[in-house]
Amino acid sequence: MSSLYVLVPLGALFAAIAAGFFVVAVNGRQFERLDELSGQLPDEEP
Amino acid sequence: MGDKLDWSAYDAAPLIDQVSHVGGSGGREMLLRVHGMHCSSCVGRIEQALASRCRRVQVNLGTGSVELSWDEAAARPSELMQAIADCGFRPEPIDDRPDIRIEQRERRQLLIRVGVAGVLGMQVMMLAATRYTESGTIEPAMELTMRYAQWAMSTPVLVYSGWPILRQALADVRARRFGMDVPISLALLLAYVASGVTLLMQRGHVYYDSVTMFVFLLLLARWFEGRGRALAQQRLRELAGAQPLTALRERGDRSVEQIDSKQLCHGDIVIVPPASAVSADGRLLSHCAEVDESLLTGEADPAVRCAGEMVMAGSINAGSSALRLQVTAVCAATQLSHIQRLIHHAQQYRPQVQQRADQIARWITVTVLVSAIAGAILWWPSGADVAFEVMLAVLVVTCPCALSLATPAALAAAGSSLASSGILLTRADALLQLPRIDTVCFDKTGTLTTGQMRCVSVQPADGYSADDCLDMAAALERDIQHPVATAFRDRQPTLKADRVETLPARGVRGWIDNASLQLISSEPRDRQGGGLTWLDLIRDGRCIARFGLSHQLRPDARACIEALRAEGLRPVILSGDSASAVATVAETLGITDYRAALRPGDKLALLRRLQAAGSRVWMIGDGINDAPTLAAADVSTSLVSGSALAQTHAALLLTTASLSALPEAYRVAQRTRRIIRQNLAWAALYNVAAIPLALAGSVTPWLAALGMGISSVVVVANALRLSVPSHRAMATTSPDLACA
Numbered sequence: 058m059s060s061l062y063v064l065v066p067l068g069a070l071f072a073a074i075a076a077g078f079f080v081v082a083v084n085g086r087q088f089e090r091l092d093e094l095s096g097q098l099p100d101e102e103p
Numbered sequence: 104m105g106d107k108l109d110w111s112a113y114d115a116a117p118l119i120d121q122v123s124h125v126g127g128s129g130g131r132e133m134l135l136r137v138h139g140m141h142c143s144s145c146v147g148r149i150e151q152a153l154a155s156r157c158r159r160v161q162v163n164l165g166t167g168s169v170e171l172s173w174d175e176a177a178a179r180p181s182e183l184m185q186a187i188a189d190c191g192f193r194p195e196p197i198d199d200r201p202d203i204r205i206e207q208r209e210r211r212q213l214l215i216r217v218g219v220a221g222v223l224g225m226q227v228m229m230l231a232a233t234r235y236t237e238s239g240t241i242e243p244a245m246e247l248t249m250r251y252a253q254w255a256m257s258t259p260v261l262v263y264s265g266w267p268i269l270r271q272a273l274a275d276v277r278a279r280r281f282g283m284d285v286p287i288s289l290a291l292l293l294a295y296v297a298s299g300v301t302l303l304m305q306r307g308h309v310y311y312d313s314v315t316m317f318v319f320l321l322l323l324a325r326w327f328e329g330r331g332r333a334l335a336q337q338r339l340r341e342l343a344g345a346q347p348l349t350a351l352r353e354r355g356d357r358s359v360e361q362i363d364s365k366q367l368c369h370g371d372i373v374i375v376p377p378a379s380a381v382s383a384d385g386r387l388l389s390h391c392a393e394v395d396e397s398l399l400t401g402e403a404d405p406a407v408r409c410a411g412e413m414v415m416a417g418s419i420n421a422g423s424s425a426l427r428l429q430v431t432a433v434c435a436a437t438q439l440s441h442i443q444r445l446i447h448h449a450q451q452y453r454p455q456v457q458q459r460a461d462q463i464a465r466w467i468t469v470t471v472l473v474s475a476i477a478g479a480i481l482w483w484p485s486g487a488d489v490a491f492e493v494m495l496a497v498l499v500v501t502c503p504c505a506l507s508l509a510t511p512a513a514l515a516a517a518g519s520s521l522a523s524s525g526i527l528l529t530r531a532d533a534l535l536q537l538p539r540i541d542t543v544c545f546d547k548t549g550t551l552t553t554g555q556m557r558c559v560s561v562q563p564a565d566g567y568s569a570d571d572c573l574d575m576a577a578a579l580e581r582d583i584q585h586p587v588a589t590a591f592r593d594r595q596p597t598l599k600a601d602r603v604e605t606l607p608a609r610g611v612r613g614w615i616d617n618a619s620l621q622l623i624s625s626e627p628r629d630r631q632g633g634g635l636t637w638l639d640l641i642r643d644g645r646c647i648a649r650f651g652l653s654h655q656l657r658p659d660a661r662a663c664i665e666a667l668r669a670e671g672l673r674p675v676i677l678s679g680d681s682a683s684a685v686a687t688v689a690e691t692l693g694i695t696d697y698r699a700a701l702r703p704g705d706k707l708a709l710l711r712r713l714q715a716a717g718s719r720v721w722m723i724g725d726g727i728n729d730a731p732t733l734a735a736a737d738v739s740t741s742l743v744s745g746s747a748l749a750q751t752h753a754a755l756l757l758t759t760a761s762l763s764a765l766p767e768a769y770r771v772a773q774r775t776r777r778i779i780r781q782n783l784a785w786a787a788l789y790n791v792a793a794i795p796l797a798l799a800g801s802v803t804p805w806l807a808a809l810g811m812g813i814s815s816v817v818v819v820a821n822a823l824r825l826s827v828p829s830h831r832a833m834a835t836t837s838p839d840l841a842c843a
Binding site for chain 2: 061062065066068069072073075076079080083084086088089
């Protein structure tokens with residue numbers, strides 16, 4: 058049970074890190090024009 | 104071809120400010136669409152070519168774009184574009200208006216707010232779940248730790264993710280109006296502050312789970328709803344972006360210069376290289392061309408245009424050789440700009456049903472506030488804790504978000520679905536009126552027929568040759584946008600007509616060599632008329648020739664009529680053409696109800712008579728003569744190739760050459776009405792059931808947040824069903840049908 062004293066704050070920390078990654082991904086425009094991108098897959102390298 | 108172009112037009116105002124802006128670091132920033140990138144080695148070549156002149160080069164292979172940041176003193180935009188062109192790619196600046204950047208940034212921020220609320224809210228819910236499942240078995244110190252963790256994670260959710268809600272509520276309070284964000288913010292702040300007090304005093308409940316779930320679900324519903332609007336906005340921007348900022352103008356000595364599209368004038372000759380967009384409406388001078396009009400019509404296959412035919416701004420040269428065009432309309436006068444204005448107008452418009460729903464939502468907001476206070480007073484004798492929970496539950500559970508989202512979410516989804524079928528919505532109300540229609544009135548020429556006519560008979564009077572008469576007719580019809588004019592397009596007139604004007608529903612008149620000429624429709628001399636449309640060429644009051652023109656029916660006209668009839672609608676033809684020509688078309692299509700030789704006033708009178716007899720009429724037309732009827736009809740549709748006046752009065756704009764979109768529009772409208780009714784019924788039922796339950800103390804705050812969020816998500820998800828095309832495909836189209 059005492060391990061929870063570490064795990065609960067650690068969980069909160071990981072959640073904050075995950076939110077940070079999400080912010081970086083959105084600002085990097087990775088979630089824009091998702092509907093169209095499937096039709097624009099680049100050709101394979103020769 | 105890139106190495107021959109002169110990009111210097113982008114170095115000076117106003118184009119430089121239109122395609123680039125001064126960035127945060129003081130340098131200039133520009134976004135380019137680059138055509139021809141296929142793999143990572145393409146990316147490497149561009150990065151290498153620009154590395155020495157730019158501070159930052161960000162190539163996005165997926166979107167085919169390059170973002171540049173550079174010192175203004177180090178390079179000019181034209182040099183950077185030339186560097187890309189030298190690598191074998193075609194750069195094209197993207198209109199970089201500040202309002203577009205702000206809108207994109209706001210959309211990204213909303214997504215971040217939703218994401219942050221989702222990720223942190225999940226953790227808060229997990230910790231809060233212990234309160235419901237392990238109540239009483241957790242050590243007080245552990246419970247305190249969990250509560251502090253919940254506080255730490257719900258604070259950014261409320262302050263950052265919930266900021267748009269709090270800000271709107273503040274604005275509402277300052278303006279002394281009751282928006283729905285007022286009770287929401289009140290509930291959020293009450294729950295958060297009360298939980299803080301409980302945490303400090305170490306007794307009672309905390310409601311951080313309710314706060315985070317409420318914010319997350321509310322923002323999620325708003326993001327879904329905003330997505331529909333964003334798609335419509337994007338389409339508008341794509342239309343705007345389709346018209347290139349520069350054009351290649353041919354000089355007198357046949358050399359080519361690149362200029363700002365706004366400098367183009369009527370009569371200029373422009374060159375459109377392969378894979379480039381056309382910058383102005385124009386008449387094709389090249390022998391033949393393949394143009395991609397998919398942005399306007401939704402039709403993926405390129406259309407073939409012959410010399411003399413019109414090519415619209417925004418179309419892309421899909422052929423392998425450059426095109427020559429003579430400009431007929433520029434900038435705001437182009438067909439594309441006109442359509443853009445119509446769509447913009449449609450997006451600003453709030454249908455009546457939505458206005459009523461918003462009014463009801465305002466009343467519900469007031470009721471919610473009153474009910475919350477009444478609930479608190481009612482439960483006060485049972486203790487302050489219970490009274491507070493009841494008040495919180497009432498505030499949260501009865502928020503009329505679903506009611507406000509019910510109509511706009513459905514209309515946005517239906518609009519997007521119709522756009523992919525080739526119909527642009529210029530008045531959202533039309534979708535709600537279309538299911539009540541019982542009669543469909545068609546104009547014939549250019550609507551049921553392709554708009555391409557052929558002159559198959561010339562009967563000159565004594566003293567005139569067929570060639571001379573055709574020459575005069577071609578000169579008169581040279582700049583006219585009417586299907587009749589297409590019959591004379593294959594002739595290059597040697598004469599020049601002055602002061603040419605259109606006579607609505609009759610023809611044209613003008614002057615050639617100081618003689619007054621009229622080319623007007625007439626009745627056939629024999630009763631049959633051969634199913635042709637007949638025109639008289641009148642010179643100084645005397646008929647000098649008669650022309651017989653044949654029509655080409657649209658390939659899917661019959662299937663469209665059958666599909667509309669299957670839906671229980673009655674097709675009628677209202678035409679200004681001769682009786683024999685209209686009868687031939689009507690017989691081919693199996694339409695028994697038709698009227699011929701109608702002037703604009705006659706069409707309008709007939710339509711009014713139909714309406715007086717109790718019919719609800721859907722008018723489909725394309726000409727200037729159809730404009731009064733389109734304006735008077737219950738629902739109106741015009742073709743994208745039709746006149747600007749007809750389009751202005753149309754609630755739906757058919758952007759594809761296929762009439763099959765009409766029955767599809769009717770079906771989408773029926774589904775839209777059904778879904779709006781379902782949404783409104785659900786929202787009303789939910790609110791009616793939720794208020795008594797919350798007042799009775801049967802709903803805890805977290806359950807209230809869940810119920811409210813789910814009711815909004817249900818409404819939006821139900822509306823999004825409209826984005827899926829209906830499975831009832833149209834009957835197979837008949838092969839090309841020629842009339843006469």
